[in-house]
Amino acid sequence: MKNILFDFISKYVSLTEDEKNVIVSLDIFRSVKKGTTLLKEGQKSKDSYFVLKGCIRTYYVVDSEEKTTAFYTEMEALTPPCVISKTPSEYYISCIEDSILTVSNSDMEAEINSKFPKFETVCRILSEELLAKQRMDFDEFKTSSPEQRYLNLLHKRPDLIQRVPQHQLASYLGIKPQSLSRLRARILEKSKA
């Protein structure tokens, strides 16, 4: 399981055995059951997550309704905005499959960054890449209709449509579950004709 993390890091910098041992000694690997809530609205937290296996989601509760905004699966990293802004979280994070994660504390990261400049470089490159990727996702969302968004998702992350409940997918696409049902029926109808 550790190898997944090291393979990931090796895309950015190469690590010595010593450096790998430092990471392992941090004891950041966690096994988490489906349904576990990792963060609640209003809580303060310094924890960042990296998904080795499974799936976690972030959601807001607005008028007692869940609004799912993101899913994180294998090889994806999540640093909640509240960790950066040092304010109480505006959203929830929960585990939608039995998962294996790394959970790292921002104090810990700060210490490692100052001791090993190499890690800071990884963090910098990673956030720059994520920023660019997310920018493109946002742009695509803005410039597409719900139907196009669904078709895009089908193309880019077909796994999500299988492993995630429809009503969570719907709010991820910015629409209501009934609209997603209808939209799928419409697409099916078109493909028949």
Added chain:
Amino acid sequence: MKNILFDFISKYVSLTEDEKNVIVSLDIFRSVKKGTTLLKEGQKSKDSYFVLKGCIRTYYVVDSEEKTTAFYTEMEALTPPCVISKTPSEYYISCIEDSILTVSNSDMEAEINSKFPKFETVCRILSEELLAKQRMDFDEFKTSSPEQRYLNLLHKRPDLIQRVPQHQLASYLGIKPQSLSRLRARILEKSKA
């Protein structure tokens, strides 16, 4: 004008006079006329921008129609995704007001980062913050209706509504110019009643 940049950087790290001189010697300050295109679709570029004064926008051209996705004004930084991915740009960047920018090359940044770890720290923190901020913007967009988005913008960046043409604002809000006109009339109607 340089002071704007140094004030900005000083929010993250403190610079010595020597370090400031290094930055000035890079000769990155540029004055740009309204209407200038800084980047075109299909071009490769290594340039990042920081707005000292004025406003630039990014837009895609889809079916010969402009889709504006972002505006950058005073104290905002833009590293186009194509600089990160090293692929041809998918969008245009143009200047919508006479502006003063810094234009920095990614090779130059890489060199400075390796020479002055302090700069790498600024870059890391800055991208982490931007990533968190943009994540929240994206979440807000996803969970709001066009009307709510407009009201949000009115609240958070009232200046944009003044300085940016309506049709560009509309696509920034993910709708057509006609819909924005109608939506504004609707809001006005409500506030009267």
Added chain:
DNA sequence: TAAAATCGTTCACTTAAGTTAAGAAATGAA
């Protein structure tokens, strides 16, 4: 295992955005 809760779909109805077109206002260029 039975009851309760959640989930996905369908339907009828409402609301708002997309589309097409037209005209007035503002802007830019000759």
Added chain:
DNA sequence: TTCATTTCTTAACTTAAGTGAACGATTTTA
């Protein structure tokens, strides 16, 4: 200044998403 272009608004019509409700299927839990 005048002409041409672009921009903004309005309107009528079309399309699709939101809403509320119902129902069966699935999942949870007592």
